Amino acid sequence: MVTWGKRNEELILPINSSLSVTLHQDQLKTTTTVASSRSFQEDRIWLNGKEEDITHPRIQSCLREIRRLARKRRNEVDPSLDSTGLSHKVHICSVNNFPTAAGLASSAAGFACLVYTLARVFGVEGELSGIARQGSGSACRSMYGGFVQWIMGQRDDGKDSLAQQVEPESHWPELRILVLVVSHAERKPVGSTSGMQTSVQTSCLLKHRATSVVPGRMGEMIDAIRRKDFASFAELTMRDSNQFHATCLDTFPPIFYLNSVSQQIISLVHRYNRHCGETRVSYTFDAGPNAVIFSLQQHVPEFLQLVQHVFPPETNGGQFIRGLPVKSTSLPEELKQAIGLEPISKGIRYVISTKAGPGPCVVEDPAQHLLGSDGLPEKTV
Numbered sequence: 001m002v003t004w005g006k007r008n009e010e011l012i013l014p015i016n017s018s019l020s021v022t023l024h025q026d027q028l029k030t031t032t033t034v035a036s037s038r039s040f041q042e043d044r045i046w047l048n049g050k051e052e053d054i055t056h057p058r059i060q061s062c063l064r065e066i067r068r069l070a071r072k073r074r075n076e077v078d079p080s081l082d083s084t085g086l087s088h089k090v091h092i093c094s095v096n097n098f099p100t101a102a103g104l105a106s107s108a109a110g111f112a113c114l115v116y117t118l119a120r121v122f123g124v125e126g127e128l129s130g131i132a133r134q135g136s137g138s139a140c141r142s143m144y145g146g147f148v149q150w151i152m153g154q155r156d157d158g159k160d161s162l163a164q165q166v167e168p169e170s171h172w173p174e175l176r177i178l179v180l181v182v183s184h185a186e187r188k189p190v191g192s193t194s195g196m197q198t199s200v201q202t203s204c205l206l207k208h209r210a211t212s213v214v215p216g217r218m219g220e221m222i223d224a225i226r227r228k229d230f231a232s233f234a235e236l237t238m239r240d241s242n243q244f245h246a247t248c249l250d251t252f253p254p255i256f257y258l259n260s261v262s263q264q265i266i267s268l269v270h271r272y273n274r275h276c277g278e279t280r281v282s283y284t285f286d287a288g289p290n291a292v293i294f295s296l297q298q299h300v301p302e303f304l305q306l307v308q309h310v311f312p313p314e315t316n317g318g319q320f321i322r323g324l325p326v327k328s329t330s331l332p333e334e335l336k337q338a339i340g341l342e343p344i345s346k347g348i349r350y351v352i353s354t355k356a357g358p359g360p361c362v363v364e365d366p367a368q369h370l371l372g373s374d375g376l377p378e379k380t381v
């Protein structure tokens with residue numbers, strides 16, 4: 001269930017609650033190393049091998065809030081202690097193993113990982129989703145594994161706008177998630193932050209969605225997840241995604257995140273479900289043309305064969321299906337006929353096959369740490 005629109009830009013307070021599934025880190029992950037030292041002159045950050053501007057207001061919010069909590073904790077334990085190196089500057093190094101700023105929720109993974117890692121370094125424990133939220137709204141949900149809701153809250157200071165786990169990642173083991181990375185999805189034309197600002201200012205459909213549609217659907221969605229009722233979960237997911245993109249079209253000037261490949265994927269899903277006589281597959285699209293498909297394990301092989309029939313993989317495009325292995329199967333001729341979609345070449349670049357996963361965790365192996373003993377990025381980053 002999508003978050004779109006804020007009631008407070010600085011604190012990142014949304015106009016509706018939302019819900020997401022945290023994807024498994026074996027397939028999609030951010031890795032972040034934070035080092036703190038008396039010898040560092042200033043806070044610094046490297047992202048995907050390149051030094052970025054640490055004065056970015058959202059990074060500053062996260063650093064400030066973690067340091068504030070660390071100070072509070074020190075004052076409660078022993079004000080004379082500075083065991084957590086509170087006055088020290090930090091060096092932060094982070095890499096995403098998937099495209100950044102391409103509508104694959106890199107800001108969610110990135111800020112959740114950053115806040116979790118900073119909290120470990122500064123010895124801060126407890127509820128941290130309120131801090132991750134101030135990095136990027138969607139990041140608060142990624143502080144937990146499995147099925148997570150972001151309760152919008154009512155307070156002006158945002159203290160009740162927090163994430164809460166609905167069910168852990170082990171709850172629905174048969175659920176599979178396929179990320180269909182479409183071919184022309186590089187950096188998106190309108191970022192989520194500015195896109196939702198324009199929508200709040202201009203779309204009356206967005207207002208209706210936030211006040212009259214999402215509150216009821218959140219309850220239904222949580223109920224469907226708890227009962228592992230795939231058909232209900234799938235329909236709510238598709239309806240919510242469609243309504244979000246309808247609010248984008250209702251924004252003035254309109255915002256288009258879906259492209260013709262996204263539309264073909266939508267058709268394919270509906271035609272397949274209709275042919276099967278039951279809902280076996282669903283889609284949702286974030287602020288970009290890539291599709292996130294939900295299905296149950298037993299239906300994935302056939303659906304992916306169908307995807308490859310409609311979107312024949314490029315011969316030199318590398319491995320088409322990545323991530324969790326998928327059994328191969330043959331596609332009945334009758335199914336191809338019934339779907340009736342002409343193959344479109346170069347539509348989908350690759351598919352990441354994954355499932356629900358845990359929230360942030362510590363990388364124990366020092367060989368995987370991203371900063372060297374000199375506090376600078378390792379050459380391999």
Ligand SMILES: Nc1ncnc2c1ncn2[C@@H]1O[C@H](COP(=O)(O)OP(=O)(O)OP(=O)(O)O)[C@@H](O)[C@H]1O
Nearest residue numbers: 030094100101102103104105106107110192286287
């Ligand atoms: N690993 C990271 N550590 C810290 N910040 C990150 C990290 N990865 C991404 N970000 C921040 O998030 C920004 C990208 O966010 P943006 O919302 O544009 O794209 P996205 O999150 O990939 O897409 P969406 O949220 O719409 O799914 C980056 O420019 C950077 O500021």
Ligand SMILES: C[C@@](O)(CCOP(=O)(O)OP(=O)(O)O)CC(=O)O
Nearest residue numbers: 002003107136137138192193286287
């Ligand atoms: C379409 C979305 O992915 C938008 C996410 O927006 P962000 O959380 O990235 O926006 P900011 O809070 O401004 O950083 C929907 C969702 O993840 O719920």
